[in-house]
Amino acid sequence: MKIASEKCTGCRLCESVCSLFHDKKMDLTFSRIQIDPSSENHYRVRVCLQCEDCPPSEVCPTGAFQWNKATGGVKILEEECNLCGLCIPECPYSSVFEGDGSVLVCDLCDDRPKCVEVCQKQAIQFA
Amino acid sequence: MEKKEIQIRCKACSSRFSVLPFDRFAQCPQCYQEWKIKWLDSESGMIIAPVSWKEYQLKSRRIVPNG
Amino acid sequence: MGRIAYVDLASETVRIEEISNELRRLFLGGRGINTHLLYQMVGEETDPLGPENVLVVGAGLLTGVAGIANSRISFSAKSPETGLLGDSAMGGFFGGQLRYAGFDHLVIQGRAKKPIYLWIHDGRIEFKDATHLSQLDTLQIQERIREDLKDPKIQVACIGPAGRNGVRFACIIHGLSHAAGRTGMGGVMGSKNLWAIAARGKTALPIHDPEKLLHVFQRHYQQVTRTKGFLASSIYGTMIRLNNTRTQGYEGGLNHQFNMMEYGGEELDAEVFIDKFETKKATCFGCPTACKHMFRVPRGIYQGMECEGPEYYGCGGWGSQCGCSSWETILEAWNLCAKYGLDVGSMTAYTAWVMELYEKGIITEKDTDGLSLEWGSAEAIIGLIQQVIEKRGIGKLLAQGWIEAAKAIGRNSERYMDHVKGLSIECDDVRGHRAQALGLATATRGACHLRSRYTLEEFFLPEEATKKLTGKPIPQDAAVYDGKEWACYWTECICSIADALGVCKFMTKWLSVGLLGFEEFIESIEAVTGVKLSLEEMIEIGERIYTTERLFLTREGITRKDDIVPEKFYKPWTHGPKAGTRIEAESFEKLLDRYYELHGWDRNGIPKPESLKKLGLEKEPRL
Numbered sequence: 001m002k003i004a005s006e007k008c009t010g011c012r013l014c015e016s017v018c019s020l021f022h023d024k025k026m027d028l029t030f031s032r033i034q035i036d037p038s039s040e041n042h043y044r045v046r047v048c049l050q051c052e053d054c055p056p057s058e059v060c061p062t063g064a065f066q067w068n069k070a071t072g073g074v075k076i077l078e079e080e081c082n083l084c085g086l087c088i089p090e091c092p093y094s095s096v097f098e099g100d101g102s103v104l105v106c107d108l109c110d111d112r113p114k115c116v117e118v119c120q121k122q123a124i125q126f127a
Numbered sequence: 128m129e130k131k132e133i134q135i136r137c138k139a140c141s142s143r144f145s146v147l148p149f150d151r152f153a154q155c156p157q158c159y160q161e162w163k164i165k166w167l168d169s170e171s172g173m174i175i176a177p178v179s180w181k182e183y184q185l186k187s188r189r190i191v192p193n194g
Numbered sequence: 195m196g197r198i199a200y201v202d203l204a205s206e207t208v209r210i211e212e213i214s215n216e217l218r219r220l221f222l223g224g225r226g227i228n229t230h231l232l233y234q235m236v237g238e239e240t241d242p243l244g245p246e247n248v249l250v251v252g253a254g255l256l257t258g259v260a261g262i263a264n265s266r267i268s269f270s271a272k273s274p275e276t277g278l279l280g281d282s283a284m285g286g287f288f289g290g291q292l293r294y295a296g297f298d299h300l301v302i303q304g305r306a307k308k309p310i311y312l313w314i315h316d317g318r319i320e321f322k323d324a325t326h327l328s329q330l331d332t333l334q335i336q337e338r339i340r341e342d343l344k345d346p347k348i349q350v351a352c353i354g355p356a357g358r359n360g361v362r363f364a365c366i367i368h369g370l371s372h373a374a375g376r377t378g379m380g381g382v383m384g385s386k387n388l389w390a391i392a393a394r395g396k397t398a399l400p401i402h403d404p405e406k407l408l409h410v411f412q413r414h415y416q417q418v419t420r421t422k423g424f425l426a427s428s429i430y431g432t433m434i435r436l437n438n439t440r441t442q443g444y445e446g447g448l449n450h451q452f453n454m455m456e457y458g459g460e461e462l463d464a465e466v467f468i469d470k471f472e473t474k475k476a477t478c479f480g481c482p483t484a485c486k487h488m489f490r491v492p493r494g495i496y497q498g499m500e501c502e503g504p505e506y507y508g509c510g511g512w513g514s515q516c517g518c519s520s521w522e523t524i525l526e527a528w529n530l531c532a533k534y535g536l537d538v539g540s541m542t543a544y545t546a547w548v549m550e551l552y553e554k555g556i557i558t559e560k561d562t563d564g565l566s567l568e569w570g571s572a573e574a575i576i577g578l579i580q581q582v583i584e585k586r587g588i589g590k591l592l593a594q595g596w597i598e599a600a601k602a603i604g605r606n607s608e609r610y611m612d613h614v615k616g617l618s619i620e621c622d623d624v625r626g627h628r629a630q631a632l633g634l635a636t637a638t639r640g641a642c643h644l645r646s647r648y649t650l651e652e653f654f655l656p657e658e659a660t661k662k663l664t665g666k667p668i669p670q671d672a673a674v675y676d677g678k679e680w681a682c683y684w685t686e687c688i689c690s691i692a693d694a695l696g697v698c699k700f701m702t703k704w705l706s707v708g709l710l711g712f713e714e715f716i717e718s719i720e721a722v723t724g725v726k727l728s729l730e731e732m733i734e735i736g737e738r739i740y741t742t743e744r745l746f747l748t749r750e751g752i753t754r755k756d757d758i759v760p761e762k763f764y765k766p767w768t769h770g771p772k773a774g775t776r777i778e779a780e781s782f783e784k785l786l787d788r789y790y791e792l793h794g795w796d797r798n799g800i801p802k803p804e805s806l807k808k809l810g811l812e813k814e815p816r817l
Contacts, residue, residue, distance in 0.1 A: 016260035
């Protein structure tokens with residue numbers, strides 16, 4: 001995933017589609033992509049960038065935080081995750097999030113990320 | 128490769144006429160008004176102004192307002 | 195589904211009510227439910243600036259929901275500017291946060307004992323002291339509230355110095371320049387000592403079928419972004435209208451004395467603005483268009499000034515209407531109105547009005563604290579805004595609204611204001627567009643371009659296209675009267691529905707044929723609520739909302755005599771490619787008759803009992 005925060009207009013279509021697709025509800029708080037306002041109409045996009053060197057996956061004590069070879073991204077196996085939260089501060093892009101009884105990170109929608117399809121300004125792109 | 132002609136509508140007389148993509152100027156064959164065209168992409172040509180605002184405004188004045 | 199909070203500002207108490215399915219089924223939400231509540235709670239004797247006026251805040255049924263442009267929230271009250279129905283809406287991000295915080299509608303009553311703001315979060319409404327905000331402008335207020343409450347994602351709708359100082363046409367601002375602009379809703383907030391509403395929520399909105407909603411959303415996204423005209427909207431925003439009114443010869447010039455300007459005017463092209471001043475585009479919640487402009491003034495006396503805007507209303511309003519061809523002046527005036535919380539619609543109309551009064555010698559420098567009101571004068575344009583805020587010079591009168599100002603000035607000054615039902619008309623001149631003229635004359639909040647104006651009349655659509663779009667063919671030529679009552683009626687329906695759902699009209703068929711229409715609204719409503727409405731049911735809801743607004747007006751004594759276009763529309767256009775066009779009185783009266791018949795109103799414009807019964811409105815409080 002490539003991000004260009006300066007292009008982001010804050011429309012939140014990405015957060016909307018992410019929460020609908022993953023959690024089957026309309027709740028932007030637990031989107032795996034977060035749009036943070038830095039000032040009026042300027043935003044910072046936070047989403048997993050599939051770094052080759054991934055500190056959160058290294059500190060995970062149970063192995064729940066894994067690379068998914070099929071997608072090229074990461075994934076948290078819910079049944080293995082013990083909610084210790086050690087991974088969250090390790091991400092240099094602050095893109096691992098605390099959910100509601102879970103830990104959230106972008107898993108590329110297991111295939112093609114849906115947020116990219118609704119980003120008109122191409123602030124997020126996926127090769 | 129031949130350029131596909133695009134239809135635009137004259138802002139003065141409302142008749143449609145053809146222009147080629149990325150033509151910057153065009154004249155309406157019906158009323159002869161000359162326009163500046165802006166292209167947003169190869170199929171979206173928009174009239175944005177007459178070639179001369181002053182001429183357009185003075186020429187189109189028909190009736191002198193009373194007092 | 196959803197909640198209404200009845201907020202009493204004097205006792206600082208809140209009573210919460212669930213919105214019944216029946217109420218949703220009748221009025222949907224947003225402007226629909228607002229109108230229904232307001233009609234019940236105020237009357238002819240209600241003083242718009244008194245504590246008994248009620249400010250109803252209403253997010254749409256779809257506001258904050260995943261979808262295209264579900265951003266809108268309406269503010270309704272009795273208008274301090276016109277004395278009639280006040281209603282305006284804004285986009286941005288405030289509406290969604292209010293719903294995530296647990297409330298769809300707020301009914302705000304009474305007057306707070308001292309300045310306060312509401313802090314709405316986690317299903318609760320808190321009353322917070324606002325006295326420390328007393329010297330701040332609208333942007334500073336929002337930043338300060340976020341700082342005080344320690345959350346950068348709080349969204350705020352607030353008034354500025356204009357609302358605080360009791361200016362009758364003050365507006366409500368959110369963000370840099372999202373505004374619930376017309377009819378003085380900021381004046382109502384000010385009269386209640388309610389300086390801001392802050393909202394932040396983390397609650398999921400109930401969705402009946404999330405998977406269906408996802409598919410509907412993805413399909414609508416593809417549909418709108420591939421529509422012809424989407425690209426133009428995303429580049430020019432409302433300046434498309436600036437382009438159209440100037441090239442097609444229907445802009446208002448020098449307080450509507452002319453319909454085209456003769457000052458040269460290359461400078462005021464949208465291209466010049468985009469080239470010299472625009473820095474970035476901005477958007478509202480859920481909208482891929484990003485029609486809003488961010489700008490920065492690079493040099494001159496306003497060097498470094500940055501804001502979001504301007505919209506067409508300011509460009510034409512301070513441009514051709516005031517004879518000004520300086521972008522810098524327009525941008526500074528726009529910026530001041532955003533920071534002060536002043537309605538651009540009324541401020542530009544009042545500016546052009548007093549400039550003509552000055553030209554005709556009806557007012558002089560003695561009335562304006564020494565300010566010369568020459569056409570095009572930057573000093574006058576900026577100076578008048580300051581005088582209104584400070585209530586000095588002519589601003590002392592203008593702050594009371596133009597109706598009171600005209601009474602105080604006397605000397606037939608009211609004849610120079612072009613208005614319908616007390617609300618000034620927009621900066622364009624639609625006498626040559628018959629459906630738009632009808633819409634102007636009959637719009638339920640006074641002259642309004644967002645309720646009844648059939649925008650598509652400007653696009654010369656063939657009859658097959660309008661038949662497909664509306665169910666009946668509408669003549670291609672804007673100057674034809676036949677069939678235009680249907681165009682106006684259809685527009686009223688789609689606007690009422692869009693406003694009740696909270697969908698921005700810029701993404702609907704009101705603006706362009708390929709965008710969202712009734713069919714798409716039906717899909718979204720079904721996915722969110724589980725209820726599948728038919729097209730007839732949608733039209734009926736639109737009709738019900740509009741008729742309730744008409745009943746509000748009828749109760750205030752509005753009849754056919756007030757459904758009129760400005761006097762000068764009966765005279766011919768003097769300029770432009772369609773010079774000579776005028777409204778023919780006989781044709782207009784017949785058009786009005788056909789329009790009343792469509793609505794089921796009598797020849798005097800009063801809804802007939804059988805029409806009210808059909809809509810279930812016969813039990814509404816009436817005369």
